[in-house]
Amino acid sequence: MQTFSVRTALIGAQMLFVAFGALVLVPILTGLDPNVALFTAGIGTLLFQVITKGSVPIFLASSFAFIPAISHGVATWGIAATMSGLMAAGVFYMLLSGLVALRGNNIIHRILPPIVVGPVIMVIGLNLAPVAVHMALGQTGDGAAELFPMDKALMVSMPALIVTILVSILGKGLMRLVPILSGLIVGYVIAMILGMVSFDGLAAAPWVAIPNFTAPEFHWEAILFIVPIAIAPAVEHIGDMVAISNVAGKDFLKKPGLKRTLLGDGVATSAAALFGGPPNTTYSEVTGAVALTRAFNPVIMIWAAVFAILLSFCGKSGALLSSIPTPVMGGIMTLLFGAIAAIGLNTLVKAGDDISLPRNMTIVSLTLVFGLGGMFFEFGSFTLRGIALAAMTAIVLNLILPQHKPADE
DSSP states (O other), rough: OOOOOHHHHHHHHHHHHHHHHHHHHHHHHOOOOOHHHHHHHHHHHHHHHHHTTOOOOOEEOGGGGHHHHHHHHHHTTTHHHHHHHHHHHHHHOOOOOOHHHHHHTHHHHHHHHHHHHHHHHHHHHHHHHHHHHHHHBBOOOSSSSHHHHHOOOOHHHHHHHHHHHHHHHHOGGGGEEEEEEEHHHHHHHHHHHHOOOHHHHHHOOOOOBBOOOOOOOHHHHHHHHHHHHHHHHHHHHHHHHHHHHHHHOTTTIIIIIHHHHHHHHHHHHHHHHHHHHOOEEEEEEHHHHHHHHTTTOHHHHHHHHHHHHHHHTHHHHHHHHHHHHHHHHHHOOOOHHHHHHHHHHHHHHHHHTTTSSSHHHHHHHHHHHHHHHEEEEEEEEEEEEHHHHHHHHHHHHHSSOOOOOTTTT
């Protein structure tokens, strides 16, 4: 690993810029503190670098996969109880790491094959679709109240969406890596022109302030609801490790090994929950930036983490982020959540699984219908529904249904 320098510090700041839009969007959408998310992204990345011995150029920050779970948890049990579920999700990663250490990397693919992970990821994205549409129309996430007139909301949400799409498709160089941030800025400027932004909170906020940390409170129902959702990002982690290995020309699945990277991801997620932040995950945007700049030195990610921690103590930054009107985020979310569902579909396509086979069709069909149709099972005071039910359905069916045998056998 190369030494610290002014050059690596500047590139580290650039990496944080690339991750910033997605990093802060998760807490804004789920009712968490953006400054806490910045802090926990920094802490999580530093812990990951320590556990992997500073060998992987990876930055960790807010995971989109947990958005519906966090939103439901915060509304139902509060932030503190939700954090206990997120901490348990980190422990789940750690247990997977131990399993990999005992049985090898292939054990993950046997327990969580594409036929399980693909439809679960689709449920995560499609579950969020109504929230995105409601916010794009100027309503609250559940559609219960109008925050802005629909005509004004669409004048903000649609340009934000269009800019995000155009930058992601037509952007060149570094610009191509910041479509979310570009959409946020354009939408915010239009909202300002239309008088939809209030700067009262920004004026009152101090320059230096401690983030609103929240300690977790043990809650069994939150834990059982959230942990199954960790399946999708755990598998995504493997894909990200393969991607960064290809980019850097090194096999990080062998050194430091999947067991260490999964452990680092798990420790980072549990550490984030200790402070009231969203779960951490490896950021593909930053991996793209690494590929573009050929900046393979992991010290760069340490600098990015340090800058994230320093920025988290700026009260003005949190107030500015909190002033973003919901239609701005709603416009971007219509693309973002659809993209999550598309990733799930692509997982099945790339695996080449024949969905017409009765076994595969059963797994995919019941996972989608149970996850999206409102099916639930009650066990005393605990209710299993939504994404958690979809994940459990896919895993159980994959384990108990017999494998397809060719007709000539």
